[in-house]
Amino acid sequence: AQRVTQPEKLLSVFKGAPVELKCNYSYSGSPELFWYVQYSRQRLQLLLRHISRESIKGFTADLNKGETSFHLKKPFAQEEDSAMYYCALAIQGAQKLVFGQGTRLTINP
Amino acid sequence: GAGVSQTPSNKVTEKGKYVELRCDPISGHTALYWYRQSLGQGPEFLIYFQGTGAADDSGLPNDRFFAVRPEGSVSTLKIQRTERGDSAVYLCASSPTRTTREQYFGPGTRLTVT
Numbered sequence: 001a002q003r004v005t006q007p008e009k010l011l012s013v014f015k016g017a018p019v020e021l022k023c024n025y026s027y028s029g030s031p032e033l034f035w036y037v038q039y040s041r042q043r044l045q046l047l048l049r050h051i052s053r054e055s056i057k058g059f060t061a062d063l064n065k066g067e068t069s070f071h072l073k074k075p076f077a078q079e080e081d082s083a084m085y086y087c088a089l090a091i092q093g094a095q096k097l098v099f100g101q102g103t104r105l106t107i108n109p
Numbered sequence: 110g111a112g113v114s115q116t117p118s119n120k121v122t123e124k125g126k127y128v129e130l131r132c133d134p135i136s137g138h139t140a141l142y143w144y145r146q147s148l149g150q151g152p153e154f155l156i157y158f159q160g161t162g163a164a165d166d167s168g169l170p171n172d173r174f175f176a177v178r179p180e181g182s183v184s185t186l187k188i189q190r191t192e193r194g195d196s197a198v199y200l201c202a203s204s205p206t207r208t209t210r211e212q213y214f215g216p217g218t219r220l221t222v223t
Contacts, residue, residue, distance in 0.1 A: 004151075032210060043112070044152070044200065044214040086151050090210050094165055095140060097212065099151030 002027045004089050006100035013077050014108050021072040021103050023061075023087030032090040033070040034097070035061055039083045047072075047085070057081070077107045111135070113215035115201050121221045122191055130186040130218045132201030140204040141184050142212060143176055147197045155199075158184060191222045 003026040013019050025031055035047040048056045050063040050070060061072045070087060084104050088097040114133040122128050134141050140159055144152035154168040158178045166176070173191075178184040188195055198219050202212035 006151075009149075034210070036214075043216045046211050049210065088151075095157045095159075095204075096142065096154035096165060096168065097152075098154070099144075101149070101151050 002089060002091060002098050004087050004098050004100035006085075006087055006103050008103045009101065010104050010106070012106045012108060015079055016076050019074050019077045019081070019105065019107075021085050021087075021105065023070045023072065023100060025068050025070065025087075025089050027068075027089055027091075029092040031063065031065070031068075031070075032092075033061075033063055034088045034090065035059070035070075035072050036086045036088055036099075037083050038086070044086070079107045079109060081105060082107045113201055113203055113213055115199075115215040115218050117218060118216065119219045119221075121223060124191060124193060124222055126191050126222075128188050128191055128220065130188075130199050130220070132184045132186070132215060134182065134184070134201070134203030135205075135213055136182075138203035138205050138213070139181070140206065141178060142202040142204075143184070143186050144200040144202065145197045146200055146217070152200055155186070188220075191220075193222045196220055196222045 005024045033050045036044050037047040038044045059074045084102050086102045087100040116131045142157050143155040146152045156176050157165040161181045173189045176186045198217040200217045201215040
């Protein structure tokens with residue numbers, strides 16, 4: 001069965017430090033992966049998707065099929081990056097997203 | 110334009126009661142989704158509508174849960190004989206088409222069953 005695992009529930013780093021939020025998936029089909037973010041008192045919103053290969057707000061994520069991972073990275077964290085981050089997997093032939101448990105990122109000044 | 114809206118924002122009900130949660134998707138979006146998010150968990154898929162029909166209801170936990178979208182726009186999630194375990198945030202999302210993978214989420218309805 002398809003599954004998304006985010007091993008860290010909480011992650012705390014200092015401003016200016018690099019940050020990496022881990023995401024691993026289990027899926028037998030061709031994966032399509034996303035990172036969603038929820039800032040305090042805001043709704044869940046798309047941050048980036050692997051097919052776009054884009055950098056959003058300085059974040060990047062590379063799909064590694066060999067390691068079944070889609071880690072989110074940013075070289076220099078900013079205080080406004082503090083939020084809940086969810087990794088999500090789109091199932092082929094279905095419209096649903098399978099989400100990980102989320103990682104709460106806190107950037108300390 | 111306006112994003113996805115959900116009403117009510119909070120709902121407290123007694124065990125055994127019936128509740129309805131409403132979702133108003135972004136205008137013109139044909140795909141609509143319901144998710145449930147329990148405390149400390151990520152959103153969990155419940156049901157997906159394409160137009161008026163439920164294309165995938167595999168995530169509905171049991172027959173106490175039902176959802177409709179009669180005119181292909183607004184959707185209502187209905188929960189009968191509520192149980193304390195139904196307490197969660199219920200999220201609605203919409204997409205422009207069924208092939209668009211990006212989903213736009215509403216603010217959620219926090220349901221508390223006492």
